[in-house]
Amino acid sequence: MNLFERQLRVQRGYGLLFLSAFLLLAGGVTELSAQMKNRHVQSWELLTPKLSGKRGETVYAKIRFTLTPKAHLYTTMKYEGEGPNPTEITFDTSFVQLNGAIESSSKPILHFDPNFSVNSDSVYTEYWEGTVTLTIPLKIAKNAKRGKRTSWVNILFMTCDDKVCIPPMDQRFEIEFNVKKG
Structure with missing residues (x-):
């Protein structure tokens, strides 16, 4: 594997990490807004x-x-x-x-x-x-x-x-x- 392929693989890894973090935070925001309702x-x-x-x-x-x-x-x-x-x-x-x-x-x-x-x-x-x-x-x-x-x-x-x-x-x-x- 050459240097270019390694960099591409690392970038994809960061992309998946970013997407996972975003989805986790979006779920947290949805949960937080649901909690804001007075039960x-x-x-x-x-x-x-x-x-x-x-x-x-x-x-x-x-x-x-x-x-x-x-x-x-x-x-x-x-x-x-x-x-x-x-x-x-x-x-x-x-x-x-x-x-x-x-x-x-x-x-x-x-x-x-x-x-x-x-x-x-x-x-x-x-x-x-x-x-x-x-x-x-x-x-x-x-x-x-x-x-x-x-x-x-x-x-x-x-x-x-x-x-x-x-x-x-x-x-x-x-x-x-x-x-x-x-």
């Missing part, structure tokens, strides 16, 4: 994909989530010291603003939470279980341009069950707004 949440649904209102009016975005049995999603209640990350709801503020309290279709549960109790200190958390609809009051700015535009609402949330907590994750929804004359 406690069965579904999210934007019930109001289109909202319409006049400048200065309040419209209501509604989002429903369903959790697996024994799982819970923490409310917007903030905790001192040890405790879960509260749910945070943010939205495009370029032409709407929050106008009042966010309401839920079911009353939150206030319960001792062993996931966040350290050194026998009792931590009571507030959370939802099952299927819950959140209603978010959004006031359209008085100077908003008329017409259709796409906006967004984002929910940063944390879930736990009796054995494990999943780090906070985002769920983002796009909403089509129609700002009417008025």
